[in-house]
Amino acid sequence: MRESLLGQSRDNLLRIFAELGLPNFRAEQLYRGIYVQRVEDFSGLTSLPADLRTTLAERYTLERPRIDLVQTDPDGTRKYRFVAADQAAFEAVYIPDVAHGRKTNTLCISSQTGCSVGCKFCFTATLRHHRDLAVGEIVGQVMACSADVGKLSPAARITNVVFMGMGEPLLNYDNVVSAARILIDPNALGLSSRRVTISTSGIVPRIYELGRDLPTQLAVSLNATTDEIRSQIMPINKKWPLETLLTALRAYPLPPRRRITIEYVLIKDVNDSPDDARRLAKILAGIPVKINLLGLNAHEGTALLPPEPERIDEFQQILFAAGYNALRRTPRGRQISAACGQLGDRTA
Secondary structure, X not given: OOEEOOOOOHHHHHHHHHHOOOOHHHHHHHHHHHHOOOOOOHHHOOOOOHHHHHHHHHHEEOOOOEEEEEEEOXXXXXXXXXXXXXXXXXXXXXXXXXXXXXXXXXXXOOOEOXXXXXXXXOHHHHOOOOXXXXXXXXXXXXXXXXXXXXXXXXXXXXXXXXXXXXXOHHHHXXXXXXXXXXXXXXXXXXXXXXXXXXXXXXXXXXXXXXXXXXXXXXXXXXXXXXXXXXXXXXXXXXXXXXXXHHHHHHOOOOOOXXXXXXXXXXXXXXXXXXXXXXXXXXXXXXXXXXXXXXXXXXXXXOOOOOOOHHHHHHHHHHHHHOOOOEEEOOOOOHHHOOOOOOOOOOOO
């Protein structure tokens, strides 16, 4: 089986070409061909000699993950299901939006085919089989979805990428970091580090490493203000409880004028009380954050329910009064099970 060069770093391509006895500039041409020109076949790499293209095609492939299904929500959200060679399925979600008068098109990508963290409000946690996605499978989601989006409009393009799809990104740390480096490399996919966000449920040791390894944005799925409740809905809290997690956030090396995003999924009669809001304001004191409030998105994998809209409003107002930037996120893609906490192959 031919090895894929999609997802390979510049340094890896330099090593491969050195082993083939080829000069460095040929590896540079291939790197740009894959990520800037976005060729899908070696025949499109016309900057390389024909005999080299033939040699590469005999040994390697540039194949992207295969889009098996595209679903479109009336709100414009598009959900992509990918199927790998081993038949593992994973999903990505394209969310077009208008924010502050500018067009913002966000792609939510997956890092695993399932998730072992086991959050009680997330459908992905109910999937039996999961594995880490390879670097090429992660980067390939962005490239394949970008190509599809480009067909919708000549001006359409993905402006933001968030690692908030299926899986816990920091449990696939090396591949996620390698993929993110390709995303933000100006000589590759060229996204600003401000426009790439890596989310975590709270894998504390990896948070410390991430702060050293990448300049991308950090989002933390918090969802509770006491260890008792957080351990009930997020079992990972038993290993890394709130105070340990908050200590890591206080130490996180944020670039100037940036904030950590706190994701808080509100669940009826679980974590949505005024007391919860006041505790949230207290435990986050001193940490540069912005808070995203999301009502639970219902699905067949949980009996938990979203709060009434008035309850979310009250929660938000308490955070406003405490001086926090608390945004209430509008669910997107619910009709195609593409909203937060709903991702996962239902055909298996």
